[in-house]
Amino acid sequence: MNLQTLPGLFISHGSPMLALNPEQVGPALHRLSLNLPKPEAIIVMSAHWESHALEISTSVRAETWHDFRGFPAALYNIHYPAPGQPELAEKILHLLADAGLTAHANSTRPRDHGVWMPxxxxxxxxxxxxxxxxxxxxxxxxxxxxxxxxxxxxxxQQILLIGSGSITHNLAELSWHGESQEVPVWASSFRNDVVSKLNHQDYEAILDWQNIPYVKRNHPTLEHFAPLFFAMGTGSRFNIVHSSFSMGSLGMDIYRFD
Incomplete structure (x- = not known):
């Protein structure tokens, strides 16, 4: 089999409503998939599986988890029944162990919306x-x-690696009810600063995230930014696949690393 090298991706997955209202990012994700060789498997680090130890899903077929409340009923009827691949999960565990990173198998974890929605x-x-x-x-x-x-x-080995989070993620600042959609300076400045650092391959400055201007305003907690660190590790050549904002300050960028 002739396998092609796939990129690593950082995907801003946005609100769960993206599943019903794709806005700009849904079509961008679809176009991206058409421009890539079909993966043999997909590995996703999601902002919505925070853990104390590093864990790997070894499930044969993880359940679709609707890990949110207060959304339309149609959203809870969506399922994403993709299979797992326990053999690959075991390989991941061995690769991590060889690199001095302790990880544990988890066969019961359901698949959160940071995975199935994009x-x-x-x-x-x-x-x-x-x-x-x-x-x-x-x-x-x-x-x-x-x-x-x-x-x-x-x-x-034609395996797609994805970090799923959001380039900006301050839910308290979003325009939930259709009020002004203007992107605030603190959100656009942060996003532009991160992109500038990525363009200049200044990964160290991003890993030193505490010193990025406006970081706390955009990420009161770090879990939606941290999957970018994972994606950055997958490749040194950076490209922007898509850039937009939703609900005012929610950054919906998609980045590619080769």
């Missing part, structure tokens, strides 16, 4: 094996980056 637009047939890896809350940015570096070799 994949719903990319691969709606749900016929590609998906493995979720957790976001360890006690790991440093450099450790999360190292996870991406460690798994980057899997790109050569």
């Amino acid at each position: 994949l719903l637009h990319m691969y709606p047939e749900a016929d590609i094996p998906v493995i979720e890896i957790s976001l360890p809350i006690n790991m440093s940015a450099k450790d999360i980056f190292k996870i991406g570096q460690t798994l980057a070799i899997l790109r050569e």
Whole structure:
């Protein structure tokens, strides 16, 4: 089989409503999937699986988890029944162990919307094996980056690596009810600063995230920014696939790393 090297991706998955109202990012994800060779498998680090230790989903077929409340009933009827791949999960565990990163198997974890919502637009047939890896809350940015570096070799086996979060994510500041959609300066400045650093391959400055201007305003908690560290570890050539804002200050950028 002639396998092609796939990129690593950072995907801003936005509100759960993206599943019903794709806005600009849904079509962008669909176009991206058409421009890539079909993956043999997909590995996703999601902002919505925070853990104390690094964990890997080893489920044969993880349940679709609607890990949110207060949304339209139609959203809870969406399922993404992609299979797992326990053999690949075991390989991931071994790769991490060889790199000095302790990880644990988890066969019961359901698949959160940080995984299934973007994949719903990319691969709606749900016929590609998906493995979720957790976001360890006690790991440093450099450790999360190292996870991406460690798994980057899997790109050569036509495996797609994804960090799923949001380039900006302050839910308290969003325009939920259709009020002014103007992007505030603190959100656009942060996004532009991060992109400038990525364009200049200044990964160290992003891993030193505490010193990025407006970081706390855009990320009161870090879990939606941290999957970018993972994606950065998967490749050194950076490209913007898509850039937009939703609900005023919610950044919906998609980045590619080769």
